[in-house]
Amino acid sequence: MVRGGVFCVEGQWDRDLERRGSVLPTLELLERLRLVRYIHRDVATPEELDYYLSRWSLKQYSDYHVGFFAMHGDPGKFWLTDRRSVDLAHVADQLAGKCEGKRLYFGACSAMRSSKAALQEFLTTTGAALVCGYTRAVDWVESAAFETVLLDVLANGARVDSAEQRFGSARWAALAYSLGFRIVYADGRTWRPTPTKG
Incomplete structure (x- = not known):
């Protein structure tokens, strides 16, 4: 069975260069478990992000x-x-x-709080599912634990x-709900987990 591929661009989380927060250990764990293959690149400028996104679109990474x-x-x-952003x-x-x-995953706090119209336009422009x-x-x-399952799925x-x-x-619904997880599909549907009672 061919494992699914994940292309990850990671921003620079902290100005303190001694801190080592990264999603890389999650990707490494999934690869060691033979669940995914991955490409991971650090980006600190819009130009770096643009470069890696253009590379990802090449046929060899399809x-x-x-x-x-x-x-x-x-x-x-x-x-x-902390100073450079892209919309x-x-x-x-x-x-x-x-x-x-x-399938695109925004592992970024609050990014999915955008309007449904903006997210739908993003999907229409990119062609993503x-x-x-x-x-x-x-x-x-909590988000790292969630991502371990999400990226495999x-x-x-x-x-x-x-x-x-x-x-x-x-x-999984309680954790997904507490994280404010949301999915917007290209066909216009939106899904959010239902809060669980207990």
Whole structure:
């Protein structure tokens, strides 16, 4: 079985160069478990981000069909560093028509709090099948645990709604809900987990 591919661009989380926060250990774990293959690149400027997004769209990387944006975020915006950001429209322009059927994950706090219209426009411009991520600020450890399952589902789930199926289950819904997880599909549907009682 061919493992799904994840292409990850990661912003610089902190000005303190001695801190080592990164999503790389999560990707390494998934690769060691033989669940995904990955490409990981650090980006600190819009030009670096643009360069790696253009490389990802090359035919030789076509089986890396999950795009993972690991950065600080605000509604409709990604922070590459504490001083440099790009908005959703900029990323959409870079990926215009290059994401046919791909699944995009915004591992960026609050980035999915953008309007449905803005996210739908992003999907229309890029051609991606879905975009998902968080509508609120999230805890690093909780989101890392969630990402371990999410990236496997996005990379290897046969159906476009595989993440919805997994995180709508009683086992995962509470965590997905507490993180403010949201999925917007190219067909216009939006999904959020239902709060669980207990």
